[in-house]
Amino acid sequence: GAVVSQHPSRVICKSGTSVKIECRSLDFQATTMFWYRQFPKQSLMLMATSNEGSKATYEQGVEKDKFLINHASLTLSTLTVTSAHPEDSSFYICSVRGARTEAFFGQGTRLTVV
Amino acid sequence: KQEVTQIPAALSVPEGENLVLNCSFTDSAIYNLQWFRQDPGKGLTSLLLIQSSQREQTSGRLNASLDKSSGRSTLYIAASQPGDSATYLCARLNQAGTALIFGKGTTLSVSS
Numbered sequence: 001g002a003v004v005s006q007h008p009s010r011v012i013c014k015s016g017t018s019v020k021i022e023c024r025s026l027d028f029q030a031t032t033m034f035w036y037r038q039f040p041k042q043s044l045m046l047m048a049t050s051n052e053g054s055k056a057t058y059e060q061g062v063e064k065d066k067f068l069i070n071h072a073s074l075t076l077s078t079l080t081v082t083s084a085h086p087e088d089s090s091f092y093i094c095s096v097r098g099a100r101t102e103a104f105f106g107q108g109t110r111l112t113v114v
Numbered sequence: 115k116q117e118v119t120q121i122p123a124a125l126s127v128p129e130g131e132n133l134v135l136n137c138s139f140t141d142s143a144i145y146n147l148q149w150f151r152q153d154p155g156k157g158l159t160s161l162l163l164i165q166s167s168q169r170e171q172t173s174g175r176l177n178a179s180l181d182k183s184s185g186r187s188t189l190y191i192a193a194s195q196p197g198d199s200a201t202y203l204c205a206r207l208n209q210a211g212t213a214l215i216f217g218k219g220t221t222l223s224v225s226s
Contacts, residue, residue: 001160006157026132027118028115032211032212034213034214040159042218043118043203043216043217043218043219044158044203044214044216045216046203046208046214046215049212049213091155093157093158095158095213095214100146100148100163100165101145101163101165101207101211102148102160102163103148103160103205103214104160105150105157105158105159105160106157107156107157108155108156108157108158
């Protein structure tokens, strides 16, 4: 299966600052990557679809100006949480789709905004 | 609205038991269904993928089945071990056939 590396695994930031999360597809080229968010005891929810070389597609209710996505290469997508607030504290995780439409996930990033 | 429901939400069993985790979904026009394992604070590990043309998949002590007509999938774990303790998630592709829609998961605890 595909190997997906996500960094950092854990980050604590002050309210009002920005945080960048990286997602790398290590063993194949991903034209599309997916960003999910998971609140405690909740399902993973799709935030946006990251498209290489074009704008990301955001799900309803997700602010594109707050969650900036850049997919500049076939192996790297970044999610920047801008002007973070405590309510943005969550588990963020990226995914790529491999052969047979099987999905593979990174290790996730636990964001805590204080 | 496409939804995925997992029952039970939590399950505790002694080591060695065989167990079944349930997943149900609306919309029988399913493309594929995937089972994952998530350890606390960690990412998701893909366990089994069942494509719409398949009825089941097996990997080691795990067997997953898919019944599109009833909108259900089950994950069978044989001879459970303490190392199987984790949250198990099932997910189906959305209508666009791109991203996944997840259930809330079943948290399994296997005691030795």
